[in-house]
Amino acid sequence: MATIRRQVAVSESLKLTTPGRVPFSVEFMPPRDDAAEQRLWGAAEAFHDLGVSFVSVTYGAGGSTRERTLRVAEQLATKPLTTLVHMTLVNHTVDEIKELIRNFASVGLTNLLALRGDPPGDPNAEWIPTEGGLLYTSELIELVKSMPECEDFDIGIASFPEGHYRAADLEADTTYTLKKLRAGAEYSITQMFFDIEHYLRLRDRLAAADPEYGTKPIIPGLMPITSLRGVRRQMELAGASLPASLEKRLLAAAAGDEVKNKAAIREVGIEVTTEMAERLIAEGAPDLHFMTMNNVRATQEVLHNLGMAPAWGPGYGHDMVR
Template sequence: MSTTQPQHRSVIDAITAPRDSRVAFSVEFMPPRDDAAEQRMWDAASTFHDLGAAFASVTYGAGGTTRERTGRIARRLSQHPLTTLVHLTLVEHSAAQLESILKDYASLGLTNLLALRGDPPGDPLGEWVPTEGGLNYAIDLIRLTKSIEECRDFTIGVASFPEGHYRAENLEADTHWTLEKLRAGAEFSITQMFFDVEHFLRLRDRLAAADPVHGVKPVIPGLMPITSLRSARRQVELSGSSLPSSLERRLRSAKTDEHVRAVGIEVTSEMAERLIDEGVEDLHFMTMNFARATQEVLHNLGMAPKWQAAA
């Protein structure tokens, strides 16, 4: 790992800092489930640091050893040169536990927070039941964070949903609740993954039209490079988003797994190219703790050297 000193700067500063590349990019990691996967994640983190990632986010594991590993990774990330965005969810936490975690993040200098309700344990699309003594909505976590003296200067982000949250009555209701989180103190949002750029653009338009002050805060597109049709379908199922029929046909027409992967990288590159043309401030890649697919997309955009496997 690089010995460069950690950069305790805000996500907003990180994505708007002057750079040689066409646009900022950032990456998302998941809490690894074993030591080998954890080493792979740190290798990817080093690769993305060297490529100039604006920041890295780490999702929040709910329950058991995954949560414990999440905490340990957060501590190590606090010493990593990558600017870090930590996720926090309400799942299986009381308000007192959330306050303790937030104060711990503050003590480590981890002052970029993605405030999320989180998915119901066991079934991401199941019925949400708040923990006894806990909070019910992401906006409650924003308000809790702002009420803690040590955390008042946190830069807070939230999730946004290009196709609308699956529980929202309609797109207007989804826009309303996203804006409520931005008005409560969130400074940016990162979208759920999507595979149709039009959905992202319409989300951005809805927010700006509904609130010319808070609705124009950065909306960062969440992209997942497709490396297999099965994984794409699974992610769509878990997220409640959709896979356009034209894209599915394009992937199904591929003759081999490697061809599917090549099509997926090409599609993600095309999406990223259009998003850059539409003026996004950052491209956020959901990496699944691997570097190769994201670097291949960045290479297609002229933002990274060609991928070469380690010897």
């Protein structure tokens, strides 16, 4: 019987020596077609060369990318890349969840990001549990912990700097987050945000509420802005806010024409993400997690600004990565 190579635990990867000032990681989405798949593998190879700490693979609402998520994650792990697989509860019974988790375990994918997930079609719709399924992420964590074949699993969760939009208030959000950490999650990755104070206050309130479990690593989720319309849509779906000062900078760059001035908007977006990353490094963030949309360039430009990657573009010779 073939031996399954165990993955480095994400929570352990945060403690390893890194070539940069701080570990960085990236999020990928399962590709929709052949062209997108080629872009994904090119991005995976580029980030491997840049020394990425780990990569994560999203899981579509209602399990819509179930097979592709497993296939892509398994291939990424052979690069080799430490690979974190997203898992949601939407439209899955307990038996289906167990089957999927056993599939992960059978190919050595032992890093799991446990999520409740959004309703398919409309993320802001009422969340209705699947008959025979689970209601809370903490139940998913407890289920994984109870399965003998998952003894090597390292589990992460999502956290929300502005509070989850379904939580009544920040106190309730803190309670829910701690429940997941106490159930066995080793770290969290935040929803994207653009105000560092939200991240710092999340860290403060978790630590104050529980000095043991509330001090587990909180990885900030960053998305370099390349489109004003795109970031507005992303924040709307996330139930989060775009700071007025940032929106003003982006609108000034757009100068009334987002298409014509897309390069100027993108330049501001890269500047903003670089500024955020510098502050987060200074504040002791354990890792910088970039939501890449399967692209390399914007993230590499930020990393270059931080002194953590070569420059991108013609004329840089061997400094250009793919």
